[in-house]
Amino acid sequence: MLLPAKAEVARHLERYRAWERLLLAAPADHVVRGNFENTGYTLCVLMGKRCAREAADAAEHYLRAASSMARARGSQGRGPSRTAGTCP
Template identity: 45%
Template sequence: MLMPHVRTVAAALHAYRSAWTGLLRDPASPHSYRRLDDAAYTLCVLMGQRNAADAAAKAERFLARAEPAADGSVREKTGVRQAVHRVLPSAVSGTRKGRDAVAD
Protein backbone atom coordinates (compact mmCIF):
# COMPACT_ATOMS: atom_id res chain seq x y z
CA MET A 1 0.00 0.00 0.00
CA LEU A 2 1.28 3.45 -0.84
CA MET A 3 1.69 5.74 2.13
CA PRO A 4 2.22 9.50 2.09
CA HIS A 5 5.48 11.12 3.07
CA VAL A 6 5.90 11.61 6.79
CA ARG A 7 6.24 15.39 6.49
CA THR A 8 3.03 15.55 4.46
CA VAL A 9 1.14 13.64 7.14
CA ALA A 10 2.63 15.82 9.88
CA ALA A 11 1.64 18.98 8.02
CA ALA A 12 -1.91 17.73 7.38
CA LEU A 13 -2.36 16.70 11.00
CA HIS A 14 -1.04 20.06 12.16
CA ALA A 15 -3.43 21.87 9.79
CA TYR A 16 -6.35 19.79 11.09
CA ARG A 17 -5.49 20.53 14.72
CA SER A 18 -4.95 24.21 13.97
CA ALA A 19 -8.30 24.37 12.20
CA TRP A 20 -10.01 22.86 15.25
CA THR A 21 -8.31 25.44 17.46
CA GLY A 22 -9.45 28.22 15.13
CA LEU A 23 -13.01 26.93 15.20
CA LEU A 24 -13.01 26.81 18.99
CA ARG A 25 -11.69 30.38 19.10
CA ASP A 26 -14.30 31.71 16.68
CA PRO A 27 -17.24 29.29 16.32
CA ALA A 28 -19.38 31.83 14.46
CA SER A 29 -16.91 32.25 11.60
CA PRO A 30 -17.79 30.50 8.32
CA HIS A 31 -14.08 30.69 7.45
CA SER A 32 -13.26 28.54 10.49
CA TYR A 33 -15.72 25.86 9.38
CA ARG A 34 -14.40 25.90 5.83
CA ARG A 35 -10.80 25.64 7.02
CA LEU A 36 -11.66 22.68 9.27
CA ASP A 37 -13.60 20.99 6.46
CA ASP A 38 -10.67 21.39 4.05
CA ALA A 39 -8.12 20.14 6.58
CA ALA A 40 -10.30 17.17 7.54
CA TYR A 41 -10.82 16.23 3.89
CA THR A 42 -7.09 16.38 3.17
CA LEU A 43 -6.26 14.26 6.20
CA CYS A 44 -8.93 11.68 5.28
CA VAL A 45 -7.63 11.37 1.73
CA LEU A 46 -4.01 11.06 2.86
CA MET A 47 -4.79 8.41 5.46
CA GLY A 48 -7.45 6.54 3.48
CA GLN A 49 -10.17 7.00 6.08
CA ARG A 50 -13.81 8.08 5.82
CA ASN A 51 -13.96 10.32 8.88
CA ALA A 52 -11.58 12.85 10.32
CA ALA A 53 -11.31 11.31 13.80
CA ASP A 54 -10.16 7.97 12.34
CA ALA A 55 -7.81 9.76 9.94
CA ALA A 56 -6.27 11.78 12.79
CA ALA A 57 -5.80 8.64 14.89
CA LYS A 58 -4.20 6.81 11.96
CA ALA A 59 -1.94 9.81 11.27
CA GLU A 60 -0.85 9.88 14.91
CA ARG A 61 0.00 6.16 14.79
CA PHE A 62 1.83 6.68 11.49
CA LEU A 63 3.88 9.53 12.94
CA ALA A 64 4.60 7.56 16.11
CA ARG A 65 6.36 4.99 13.91
CA ALA A 66 8.47 7.74 12.32
CA GLU A 67 11.99 8.41 13.47
CA PRO A 68 13.73 11.79 13.71
CA ALA A 69 16.40 12.52 11.12
CA ALA A 70 19.61 14.41 11.76
CA ASP A 71 18.18 17.60 10.21
CA GLY A 72 15.26 17.66 12.65
CA SER A 73 12.72 16.28 10.20
CA VAL A 74 11.18 12.83 10.49
CA ARG A 75 11.17 9.80 8.22
CA GLU A 76 9.28 6.54 8.30
CA LYS A 77 10.96 3.57 9.93
CA THR A 78 10.96 0.96 7.21
CA GLY A 79 14.16 -0.97 7.70
CA VAL A 80 14.95 -0.50 4.01
CA ARG A 81 17.99 1.66 4.63
CA GLN A 82 19.44 -0.93 6.99
CA ALA A 83 18.78 -3.73 4.48
CA VAL A 84 20.42 -1.78 1.64
CA HIS A 85 23.36 -0.92 3.89
CA ARG A 86 24.01 -4.61 4.52
CA VAL A 87 24.06 -5.31 0.77
CA LEU A 88 25.73 -2.12 -0.49
CA PRO A 89 27.43 -0.41 2.48
CA SER A 90 29.37 2.14 0.44
CA ALA A 91 26.31 3.13 -1.60
CA VAL A 92 24.33 3.99 1.49
CA SER A 93 27.15 5.80 3.24
CA GLY A 94 27.35 8.22 0.31
CA THR A 95 30.96 7.72 -0.74
CA ARG A 96 31.81 8.52 -4.33
CA LYS A 97 33.03 4.99 -4.92
CA GLY A 98 29.71 3.60 -3.65
CA ARG A 99 27.56 5.76 -5.92
CA ASP A 100 29.72 4.94 -8.93
CA ALA A 101 29.68 1.23 -8.09
CA VAL A 102 25.88 1.22 -7.99
CA ALA A 103 25.63 3.05 -11.32
CA ASP A 104 27.95 0.58 -13.09
Protein backbone atom coordinates in the same frame (compact mmCIF):
# COMPACT_ATOMS: atom_id res chain seq x y z
CA MET B 1 0.50 -0.56 0.03
CA LEU B 2 1.69 2.95 -0.65
CA LEU B 3 2.19 5.11 2.38
CA PRO B 4 2.20 8.91 2.31
CA ALA B 5 5.39 10.83 2.99
CA LYS B 6 5.86 11.48 6.70
CA ALA B 7 6.54 15.17 6.07
CA GLU B 8 3.25 15.56 4.20
CA VAL B 9 1.30 13.77 6.91
CA ALA B 10 2.91 15.92 9.60
CA ARG B 11 2.22 19.12 7.66
CA HIS B 12 -1.45 18.31 7.07
CA LEU B 13 -1.96 17.09 10.63
CA GLU B 14 -0.48 20.35 11.94
CA ARG B 15 -2.83 22.37 9.72
CA TYR B 16 -5.81 20.28 10.82
CA ARG B 17 -5.00 20.80 14.51
CA ALA B 18 -4.47 24.55 14.01
CA TRP B 19 -7.87 24.97 12.30
CA GLU B 20 -9.44 22.76 14.97
CA ARG B 21 -8.17 25.12 17.70
CA LEU B 22 -9.47 28.14 15.77
CA LEU B 23 -12.85 26.48 15.31
CA LEU B 24 -13.10 25.76 19.02
CA ALA B 25 -12.34 29.43 19.70
CA ALA B 26 -14.83 30.73 17.12
CA PRO B 27 -17.45 28.06 16.34
CA ALA B 28 -19.74 30.47 14.47
CA ASP B 29 -17.04 31.61 12.01
CA HIS B 30 -17.99 30.07 8.66
CA VAL B 31 -14.59 30.71 7.08
CA VAL B 32 -12.82 28.90 9.91
CA ARG B 33 -15.31 26.03 9.72
CA GLY B 34 -14.82 25.72 5.96
CA ASN B 35 -11.03 25.65 6.28
CA PHE B 36 -11.26 23.11 9.10
CA GLU B 37 -13.49 20.87 6.99
CA ASN B 38 -11.19 21.21 3.97
CA THR B 39 -8.11 20.24 5.97
CA GLY B 40 -10.05 17.35 7.50
CA TYR B 41 -11.03 16.13 4.04
CA THR B 42 -7.44 16.34 2.84
CA LEU B 43 -6.28 14.33 5.85
CA CYS B 44 -8.99 11.74 5.14
CA VAL B 45 -7.79 11.30 1.58
CA LEU B 46 -4.16 11.17 2.66
CA MET B 47 -4.76 8.56 5.36
CA GLY B 48 -7.52 6.60 3.60
CA LYS B 49 -10.14 7.22 6.28
CA ARG B 50 -13.79 8.32 6.07
CA CYS B 51 -13.84 10.51 9.18
CA ALA B 52 -11.50 13.42 9.90
CA ARG B 53 -11.08 12.41 13.54
CA GLU B 54 -10.11 8.88 12.49
CA ALA B 55 -7.73 10.32 9.91
CA ALA B 56 -6.07 12.54 12.52
CA ASP B 57 -5.70 9.58 14.88
CA ALA B 58 -4.27 7.45 12.07
CA ALA B 59 -1.84 10.23 11.13
CA GLU B 60 -0.62 10.55 14.71
CA HIS B 61 -0.20 6.78 14.96
CA TYR B 62 1.65 6.68 11.62
CA LEU B 63 4.03 9.45 12.68
CA ARG B 64 4.69 7.85 16.08
CA ALA B 65 5.40 4.48 14.46
CA ALA B 66 7.68 6.07 11.88
CA SER B 67 9.67 7.96 14.51
CA SER B 68 10.05 4.90 16.75
CA MET B 69 11.28 2.85 13.77
CA ALA B 70 13.82 5.56 12.93
CA ARG B 71 15.07 5.59 16.54
CA ALA B 72 15.38 1.80 16.52
CA ARG B 73 17.36 1.89 13.29
CA GLY B 74 19.62 4.61 14.67
CA SER B 75 20.41 2.67 17.84
CA GLN B 76 21.37 -0.48 15.93
CA GLY B 77 24.46 1.13 14.49
CA ARG B 78 25.77 2.45 17.83
CA GLY B 79 27.22 -0.75 19.24
CA PRO B 80 30.93 -1.45 19.63
CA SER B 81 32.70 -1.23 16.30
CA ARG B 82 34.74 -4.08 14.96
CA THR B 83 37.81 -3.61 12.86
CA ALA B 84 38.81 -5.89 10.04
CA GLY B 85 40.86 -8.92 11.08
CA THR B 86 39.64 -9.12 14.69
CA CYS B 87 37.58 -11.92 16.14
CA PRO B 88 34.23 -11.25 17.78
